[in-house]
Amino acid sequence: MSVFAPNLLDGRVAFITGGGTGIGKEIARTLGRHGAAIAIASRKQDVIDAARDELAGEGITCLGLTFDVRDENAVERVIDGIVAELGGLHIVVNNAAGNFPATLDNISYNGFRTIVDIDLQGTYNVTKAAYEKVLKEQGGVVVNIAAPFEHWGVTYQAHVAAAKTGVISLTRTCAVEWAGRGIRVNAVAPGYIDETEGVDRFNAVGDVNDRGLKGSKQDIANAVLFLCSDAAGFISGECIRVDGAACVDMLKVAPG
Numbered sequence: 001m002s003v004f005a006p007n008l009l010d011g012r013v014a015f016i017t018g019g020g021t022g023i024g025k026e027i028a029r030t031l032g033r034h035g036a037a038i039a040i041a042s043r044k045q046d047v048i049d050a051a052r053d054e055l056a057g058e059g060i061t062c063l064g065l066t067f068d069v070r071d072e073n074a075v076e077r078v079i080d081g082i083v084a085e086l087g088g089l090h091i092v093v094n095n096a097a098g099n100f101p102a103t104l105d106n107i108s109y110n111g112f113r114t115i116v117d118i119d120l121q122g123t124y125n126v127t128k129a130a131y132e133k134v135l136k137e138q139g140g141v142v143v144n145i146a147a148p149f150e151h152w153g154v155t156y157q158a159h160v161a162a163a164k165t166g167v168i169s170l171t172r173t174c175a176v177e178w179a180g181r182g183i184r185v186n187a188v189a190p191g192y193i194d195e196t197e198g199v200d201r202f203n204a205v206g207d208v209n210d211r212g213l214k215g216s217k218q219d220i221a222n223a224v225l226f227l228c229s230d231a232a233g234f235i236s237g238e239c240i241r242v243d244g245a246a247c248v249d250m251l252k253v254a255p256g
């Protein structure tokens with residue numbers, strides 16, 4: 001049972017990149033359950049087909065698309081396709097991301113570039129195409145899924161921390177430059193979120209959650225839903241950390 005009104009996003013069309021699995025699929029489900037028509041996309045056809053069928057089975061209007069956020073031409077084609085199929089585009093959630101845990105000693109030139117290309121350039125590509133084709137004239141909402149690494153060095157995450165901190169910077173500049181066009185741009189930075197591929201990969205290299213703080217995919221989806229809604233109508237250029245205070249715990253020893 002959601003604490004948000006079921007018709008919160010009625011009449012809106014939302015595009016969630018990386019919406020076939022994990023946090024992205026939960027965001028798609030949550031926006032869909034609150035009235036939005038949904039477009040989800042990922043690189044893998046079978047993944048996106050299964051997610052689309054699952055969401056459609058829950059009564060959500062859902063379009064499944066395959067493309068790579070690194071491919072500028074494909075991004076433009078996908079935005080055109082969403083507008084043609086769903087009649088518009090109002091919300092863009094840049095969730096698609098790559099990640100592998102590795103120390104700097106073990107990240108190749110191409111490994112670093114790959115993550116920056118997917119996470120940062122990919123976010124730019126989708127945002128830019130949506131802006132030029134729809135949002136520039138009409139307004140809308142962009143939510144970028146970042147990471148809570150902005151102020152810290154993060155072992156195993158040099159590439160991801162650099163890319164995601166770039167995403168937060170991009171969020172702010174888009175928000176400033178587009179404020180006069182009725183476009184709000186914000187970010188959500190998830191902490192340790194249980195049952196996700198990213199956390200599974202981390203657990204393979206060591207215990208990254210020794211205090212047992214666990215968020216859920218729904219926690220992230222709820223923050224995105226709030227930012228997409230009119231309740232956040234004057235919030236732009238912000239990054240909301242959803243990490244159970246993990247990043248502001250100086251001593252890393254929560255009592256209890």
Ligand code: COA
Nearest residue numbers: 097098099100101102106107108109110111114197198201
């Ligand atoms: N350790 C070190 N380097 C790695 C690596 C790892 N675990 N996984 C990939 N790389 C390197 C590759 O070796 C390659 O570099 P090289 O050419 O110098 O060898 C580079 O990264 C690109 O790998 P490739 O497999 O060609 O790229 P891809 O476009 O298929 O994407 C990932 C690879 C890792 C980005 C992608 O598979 C991915 O992101 N998967 C996980 C998704 C995920 O966890 N999402 C949650 C985000 S929090």
